Amino acid sequence: MAKRVAVVLAGCGVYDGSEIHEASAVLVHLSRGGATVQMFAPNIEQMHVVNHLKGEPAEEKRNVLVESARLARGNIQDLSKLSVKDHDAVIFPGGFGAAKNLCTWAVQGKDCSVNGEVKAALQAFHGEGKPIGLCCISPVLAAKVFPGCEVTVGIEKDERYAGWPKITTTVVSMGFEVKHELKRITNTKSSIGKY
Template structure:
């Protein structure tokens, strides 16, 4: 696994309007442990809005996705427009509402959403090159929107125990013509035909270490395919 070159794409900084920080960090830790070489990217666009994470409501300020993502990347980040697929073996997208607000419009339009053109072209380029794509939390909806017929997981398709309050996302994915595979939080699903690896992360109400382990499973499967 060592020496694999992986692009990590962020959507801002903070669960309610950017990338989920724990998910991004978990992915980076697992990639580091596996000896992967990682470069971080984000689109240079304005956020849909800014959420005051203490009050849980929108504020009047405006922020840039690339600038905010730089917080998570410790400043070592590039514009997504500069990503060259030929320089990488795989790409990974952590989750967070920023994916559904900034990278696409799923938060507002659901399955009728549009995907940011740079994000779409990046995913299509990795897919065309038969290079693996890792997606966690809400990020699998990007694949569902772009690659009809693909298989993904966002957890369980029914919220029978209260742990999967966003189970209706699974139904929306099915309505897009994709197959939703129910998996627990510590598991990842591998769509071998499309080389798409997904895990539900914070789409499940679970202890942080279980979410961390699920992201580790996703990262491991991505690196095996790379």
């Protein structure tokens, strides 16, 4: 039987939603692995909208679910409908929407709050012992919801990638109570509890 995987999106666009390359990579790999995928997003207003051509805020309002539907080709459900009983795992692609729309880390750091539906989903999957995948900046969600969890996003320093944000280092240095396990980018994992 095919694994059933929920993918939670945070909008559409690296600076104010889900990072399109990461979301696409997750979906391609799940498809190649034979998984049945259902995408979800919260039906909320984005924190703000960024003009990706200019890299600056735009004076408009957008809805996270509506914007996420762009990536899902319309095949998406309101996050409130996500049931842990219907899925074997959940994955949160990165993009600043995870830090702006799924939680408030982008503006509040370690004192952030996590969207109630996102928090409930994380706790439900953890409670059932089901895998939780967190890409790029989205480990901040686990860092806030599960103090003391172990996150792995890559290596701490590599001159080949100068200027790239060191997300895990940032998560640890922002005062979250998490453990960081160093791994090369080809050998990563997130660990919550027994995972």
